Structure formats: structure tokens, C-alpha cells
Amino acid sequence: MPMRIFENYQRGINLGGWISQPLAYDSEHYDTFITEDDIKDIAEMGFDHIRLPVDYDIIQNDDETFIESGIKHIDDCISWATKYNLHMILDLHKTAGYVFDDQESSSSFFTDIRLQDRFVNLWISLAARYGKYEDMLAFELLNEIVDSNVAKQWNTLAKRCILAIRKQAPTIKILLGGVQSNSVNAIKLLDPPIDENIVFNFHCYEPMIFTHQAAYWVKGMPPELKIAYPQTAEEMEKETRKIDAFCPSPLFEINAVGQPFFEVLFGEAIRYAEKYDVPLYCGEFGVIALADPNDALVWFTDITAIFKKYGIGYAMWNYKNKDFGLVDDFISVKDTLVKKII
Numbered sequence: 001m002p003m004r005i006f007e008n009y010q011r012g013i014n015l016g017g018w019i020s021q022p023l024a025y026d027s028e029h030y031d032t033f034i035t036e037d038d039i040k041d042i043a044e045m046g047f048d049h050i051r052l053p054v055d056y057d058i059i060q061n062d063d064e065t066f067i068e069s070g071i072k073h074i075d076d077c078i079s080w081a082t083k084y085n086l087h088m089i090l091d092l093h094k095t096a097g098y099v100f101d102d103q104e105s106s107s108s109f110f111t112d113i114r115l116q117d118r119f120v121n122l123w124i125s126l127a128a129r130y131g132k133y134e135d136m137l138a139f140e141l142l143n144e145i146v147d148s149n150v151a152k153q154w155n156t157l158a159k160r161c162i163l164a165i166r167k168q169a170p171t172i173k174i175l176l177g178g179v180q181s182n183s184v185n186a187i188k189l190l191d192p193p194i195d196e197n198i199v200f201n202f203h204c205y206e207p208m209i210f211t212h213q214a215a216y217w218v219k220g221m222p223p224e225l226k227i228a229y230p231q232t233a234e235e236m237e238k239e240t241r242k243i244d245a246f247c248p249s250p251l252f253e254i255n256a257v258g259q260p261f262f263e264v265l266f267g268e269a270i271r272y273a274e275k276y277d278v279p280l281y282c283g284e285f286g287v288i289a290l291a292d293p294n295d296a297l298v299w300f301t302d303i304t305a306i307f308k309k310y311g312i313g314y315a316m317w318n319y320k321n322k323d324f325g326l327v328d329d330f331i332s333v334k335d336t337l338v339k340k341i342i
Contacts, residue, residue, distance in 0.1 A: 003270060005311045006173070006199050006279035008087045009138065011342055012049040012315030013042060014284060017322045019073050020053035020093040030058075030073055033320075036080045041327075042319065043084035046342040050086055051283055051315040052077055053093035053143065056122060060096075064121055071129075078133055089175065089315070090130065091140040091283065095119045100144035100181070101217075110153040120161050124168060131169025138173035139165065140201060140283065144182045151179045151189040159194060166195070175281060177201040182283070187269035192276050200273050203284040204303065206251060206265060207231075209240045211299070214290045215323070218243070229295040230257040230302070258298075262306040270310055282307060286317035289329035297333060300340045316341055 017023065018034045042050060052074065059070040074090065081088045094100070097108065097115030109115050123141070130137055141161055145154050158176055165174060176198055178186030184202040193200075205211040212218050213227045220243045227239050237252040254264045273280040285303055287296040300316075307314045318324045330337055 001274060001277070003274045003311055004277050004279045006281050006313040008136075009049045009089070009199075009281060009313040009315075010311075011047050012051055012087075012089070012313070013047050013326065014051045014053065014315050014318045015077070016053050016093075016318040017320070018052075019058045019070065020055045020091075021322070022058075023321070025058075027069070030070070034073075034077070036076075036083075038319065039077070039080040039086065040084050043086050045338050048086065049088060049315070050077070050081060050319075051089040051091055051140070053091045055094040056092065056096055057094070060122060064118060064125070066125065066129075074130070078130070078137065082133075082136060087136050087138070089138045089140050089283070090126065091143055091175075092122070092126075093143040095122065095142060098142065100146055110147075110150045110157070116157055116160075119157070120164050123161050124164050127165045127168035127172070131165075131172055134169060134172040138175060138199070139169075140175040140177075143177075144203065145177065145179045146181050148180045148186070151186070154179060155189075155191045159191065162194060162198070171197050173197050173199055175199045175201040175283065177203070177283070184266055184269045184282075187280070188272045193278050196277075199279045199281050200269070201281045201283050202269065204262075204265075204282055205285060206262075207236045207240075209236055209243070210291065210295075211287045213288060215288055226292075228292065229299050230261075232257055259302045259305050262303050263309075266306060266310070266312070270312075280310070280312045282312055282314040284317040285314060286324040288323050289325070290323075293330065293333045296330070297336060297340060300337060304341050314341075 015034055022029050059067055061067055096118045141158055162174055176190060178190050180186040182203040184204055187200050187202055190200060210227045210229045214223050214225045215221055222242055233252045233254055254261055256264055287299055320327050326334060
């Protein structure tokens, strides 16, 4: 039985860096980083949806009321997306007590009921405000649960949150990702869906040594590292050993390159999604602009070919900035890249 399709969410792009991980926490940034013209541009390029990452502290006060000057940017984005016939995913990128890129400060999230209550309450408020847009909007519970040891706790909390959302938005699509930083290999650790409007979600930047080469935020990454694509698993493992934080990866056991690599990598998740008749979606994939742009084009061609073969919806990281930007970091190959991923 073929995997069910996430209709209207097949070719998307992220708006990272706007109201999540912004360069500046001020109105000038929020009012100018993404405007209606950007949403129009995305639609004209041929994308069918946008993924909007949101940090809780930009939209929520300490007393759990909305910050109207922050939440209005979600309102605006929904309005613009509707105007230009785009669908939209509202992604809670960071919540109180949990930040995917700061695990030290997030260690208590899965044991502190007060933080979990606040997470669920935020989604109740968001569902009450935005549930009426279910014909063009989907909810993504939380970005990148890093710790592989909290799969059971995450399943329990996610179910609680979904049931709370359902009281406000009974049939809106809800995206649920796994542990290991939303790894495709963690899809199998998700509980079976509690209703027909759940979508399994993952991120893919594999092979990381290529897509994040010379990335300053990766611990132990040599700043001068240059890696070509494609390469064999043996070659990738050799290059990965140059990173101070090297650890063995099951990816090195995949004896394939190019499109066959991604077909093997996604295979288990595809079979799991087919088993439970759940759509599968990749909410982030991309290549750092420090990579050779022609190699990046080959990588995008390979991964999207497998997405399309199996009906996996996807959203490129990122529309602009964040070292992965389509319209600035990859401006030299932008038009060609758009043709590859649309």
C-alpha cells in the first residue's frame, strides 16, 4: 500500500531567522526580514507552502499571555500566505525550558511538569487562535528533540499536547517528529498515530560532514574543511574523523552513494509510515553555502528525487540567511536550484 501523501505540503521552504533565531530582537528586524513581497516571491517560484519557525519568547510573556507585537507576525504570515495561495506550517522552534541548540539548559524539560504544562498551554492558546485556519495551516509540535533517551517521555507529552489541541482544532494536521534531532532513523520510535490527521516529520542534513562542512557552530569542525559530493561511505567516514567530536555513525554502513544512499536511509521510516498509513514529511534539508554550489546542486537533486519518488513532502532550509539561504547565500545558482527542488 503506497504511503499516504501530505496534500498541499509537497514543495516548501523555511522562513528561519525571522521570528526564530533572529539576528536582532527588535522591531526593525521583525518588520523587514520577511515581508509580503517575500511570500509573493516564494509563491511565484512555485513552492506550495512555507514552514514558519517560531520561538516562544517572541510571542509569549512570562505570564503565558501573547505578546501582541510578536504574535502579529504570525497573523501577517497567515494573511500573506492565504493571499498568494500558499499553505503554512506553524513550527514551535523553541519552547520555555527546551531549546534544541542548548541541551544544557534544556535538561529538565522532560522531568519538570511545570515546563510541560507551559508547553501544552501555549499550544492550547495557539490552537484557539489559529485552529480556524485548518484549510491552509498545520501545527508542528516542537523542533528537534535531541536526546535519544527521551523517546518514551516525548511520546507521552506529545500525546497529551495533541489531545489538548484537538479540543480547539479537532481536525487540523499536526506534525510530530522523533528524537535524535528529528532524525529519520527515529521515526520508528514514535507511537502509532492517535488519529488520521497526524503527520510524521523528520529533518535530513546527511551526510552532515558535507552539508555542514566548516560550520562554525559544529563542535570540533575544522574551519577550513572542504568536502565534495558525492563520496562513498568510506570516504565520508575518513573525512568525518577530522572532526574533534567524531563518533561512529550507522550511516557509514550504507554502502551506496547518491540517490541510492537516500533510498536506503529513508527506507525504514517509509515502511513504518506505510504500516500506519501516515504521511511522511521532511521539514528541513539543506546545504551550507560554504560547500561548492555545483556539488550542492547534485545533493539537492539526489535527495529530492527520493522525496518525490515516495511522495514525501519537504521544506528546504532556508529562504534567506542562516548560512543556507536560497535567495542570498545561494544567489549564484538560485534559479537552477529552484528548478531542482520544485
